[in-house]
Amino acid sequence: MSVEALTHPLLAGAAHGFIGRRGGVSVDDLAGLNVSYSDDDPALTAENRRRATDAVLPGGMLQTCYQIHSPDVVTVTDCWADADRPRADALVTDRTGVVLGVLTADCAPVLFHDPTAGVVGAAHAGWKGAFTGVTDATLAAMEALGARRENVAAVVGPCIAQKSYEVDAAFEARFAEQSAENERFFRAGREGHAWFDLEGYVASRLRDAGVGRVGMLGEDTYAQEERFYSFRRATHRKEASYGRQISLIGLSAS
Template structure:
C-alpha cells in the first residue's frame, strides 16, 4: 500500500501538519489516489482516504473540514462535528488539542497557520475569490480572538496552481488592480487580452502585508504534477467529467 505524501515546512515545525496530495489513497478512475471530497467519489473511498490523511499527520485527532464556498468566512472550532453537519465557511481556527483542521483544494491555495506561543492554529482555503475577499485576513483576526499575536504567527502557502499554469483574462486582472493598483505585479503579460496570475505570490504578499511574522511557500504547482496533485483546471482542460481534491491539515500536538 502506498503511503500518503505529507509535505511539511520548517516554519510550522511546532505543530503537526501536512500538505497532502493524491498519493496513498484508495480512490479509482478519475479520482485515483487520496481523494478526500465526497462530491463525486464513492463515500467509502473518501472516508478511508480521510482516515489515512489524518493518520499521516496526527493519528489521535478528530479531522474537521468545512463545506467550502469560496468565502472569507471563518469558523472558530470548540468541539467536533459530523461531516454531514460541517459549517459553510472557508477557514477554521482553534486552540483545542485533539482536533485536526483541514481544507480541501484542487488548484486553490491552502494556507496553514500556527502561533506556537499562544497555542493557536488555523487553516484557510484561498481560491482567488476568497483571497481577494480577505479569507487570510479574517483567519488571522479569528486567531487573535483566541489569544494569538499576528507577529508570532507562521503561515505557509501550500501546493496550488502556479503562475505558469494560470492563464486569466483581462477582466480577471482588472478585479485585482481595481482593489489595489499594486496588484499588477502578480500578473505577467500573455496573449492578447490575457495574462498569467501568481496566486501563491498574491496570497503570500497579503499575509505579509497583514503583519504575519513568518510567511512560507512550498512552490508546488498542482496543475503540472498530475501524479502528485489533483487539479480542477487540468481536468477541465482535459475534458474530464470530474476531479479530485487534496487536503492540507494542521493540529496541536
C-alpha cells in the same frame, strides 16, 4: 504507495501536512487520496480522510467545512460530523487533538500556527477568497483566541502556479482596481490575457497583514498529475470529475 505529507520548517511546532493524491483508495479519474465526497464512493472518501489524518496526527479528530469561496471563518470548539460541517472557508482552534483541514484542487491552502499562544488555523484561499480577505479573517479569528499575528507563521501550500494560470483581462482589472500594486502578480500573455501568481498574491496578503513569518512551498498542482489533483487540468481534459487534496494542521496533546 504511502501517503505523501509535505511539511515546512516554519510550522515545525504543530502537527501538519500538505497532503497530495498519493496513497489513497479512490479509482479512475479520482485515483488516489481523494478527500472530497463529490463524485466518489463515500466509503472510499472516508478511508482517504482517515489515512490523511493519521499521516499528520494519528487519532486526531478531523474537522473540515463546506467550502464556498468566501472569507468566512469558523472557530472549532466542539467537533461536528462531516454531514453537519459549516459553510465557510477557514477554521481556527486552540484545542488539542483537533485536526483542521481544507480541501483544494488548484486553490491555495494556507496553514497558520502561533506557537506561543497555542493556536492554529487553516484557510482555503482560491482567488475569490483571497481577494475578499479569507486570510485576514483567519488571523482575526486566531487573535480572538489569544494569538498575536507577529508570532504567527503561515505557509502557502501546493496550488496552481503562475505558469499554469491564464486569466482574462477582466480578471486582471479586478485586482488592479483593488490596488495598483497587484499588477506585479500578473505577467502578460496572449492578447486579452495574462498569467496570475496566486501563490505570490496570497503570500503578499499575509505579509501585509503583519504575519511574522510567511513561507511558500512552490508546488504547482496543475503540472504534477501524479502528485496533485487539479480542477483546471481536469477541465482542460474534459474529464467527468476531479479530486481534491487536503492540507491539515493540529495541536498534539504532548
